[in-house]
Amino acid sequence: MPIGFRIAARGPAVPREVIESLSGIPTSIVSDNMGRLYAGGAALRPYHDGTVMIGVAVTVRTRPGDNLMIHKAIDIAEPGDVLVVDAGGDLTNSLFGEIMLTLARRRGIVGLVIDGAIRDLDAIAASSLGVYARGVSHRGPYKDGPGEINVPVSVGGQPVSPGDIVIGDADGVLAIPASEAPEIASLARQQMEREAAILASIADGSIDRSWVDATLRAKGVAL
Template identity: 30%
Template sequence: MELKTHAMPLLLSSEMIEEFSQLSTTLISDAMAGTGVMDYKIKSIKPGVKLAGTAFTVDTKEGSALAVIAAVALAQQGHILVISGKGEASNAVIGDMLVKTALKSGISGIVVDGLVRDVSVLRDMDMPLFAIGAVPSAAKKNGHGELNSPIVCGGISVKPGDLIVGDDDGVVVVPSHAMYDVLLAAKAKLASEEQRIQDIDNGLLVPEWLKKLL
């Protein structure tokens, strides 16, 4: 049994988190030209949930929950656990007891490229939780794992300290070095969409760019 740990990622500013929490994942995706979007199968276990925070990465090995248990113990308030479950389909890597502990620790959310269990209980908890699905069987607590190393989750590279945003459409990853540019682009996209909605309300049903093509 082996567990490797690396330096704790610095938390992103609360101002930056708040700015992104006001934006949809669709706007953020558009701002990044469609990059950074996790596999469509990773969805919130209940509708209407919003997720935004700093990535604390978890690499699981051999279907083991060891690294997840350690991450819940070590992550700080404001971190989001991003778990590379590698699409493991035989068991759940997290359940109600671990999620309850994470909630008490102040962890802001959990994203799992794998399965969870105890869904009926988890849906009553105030913890944003995104996963591929659910299964009754529990994970092993042996094996290997690694904390706060670069991982792949839902087909997307995630580094510790990256910005994670999730809503009903899915999860997007914003590299920490690109946050400001993405924020500006997403806000510009939002302004453009708001103008287009106003135009539609005013009866301008064909946008100018389309008129030029017709």
């Protein structure tokens, strides 16, 4: 198969319990426990009804303005998948709209992350299928290719590989290598417990804020 029109095998199967280990953890907390080095880019924002997204990445690389391989990815995706599309960040043509949204939902796809443009916002805004994109354009796509499926991609500066676990909420979207997910989930849940304790201490007035002045004094600030 020629370069530019390749469809590779899916990433390794991800056990359901590994996916569920990240369920209910905010992207911000997961990001904190990935060294704050990985992010989907502030430019990729949610456009759907706010439903939290979690699933397994099927990646697509396509030329700007063309969605042929996104259509093919929809046709071969499995329930629980998230399509992650590297469209080069171009906003000239929309690559996803209501018809593709309907097809994706019928296939059991749970989300789409596209470093490019979408359209038909009323339909997308009313849908629970997660849709994260760089922007919007009413101008439609071409369907000629080239494009590739299940290859390493970059969306908003974040590397994503086939089989990564992709999570998304109101703060944005994040991809986690499945092999690292159990450790990251454990650390993230510990952080959630610490933050719950902080919030409780704020509520009851027992919070200790002495660390702020101690940090400033250590930096030479006269207080």
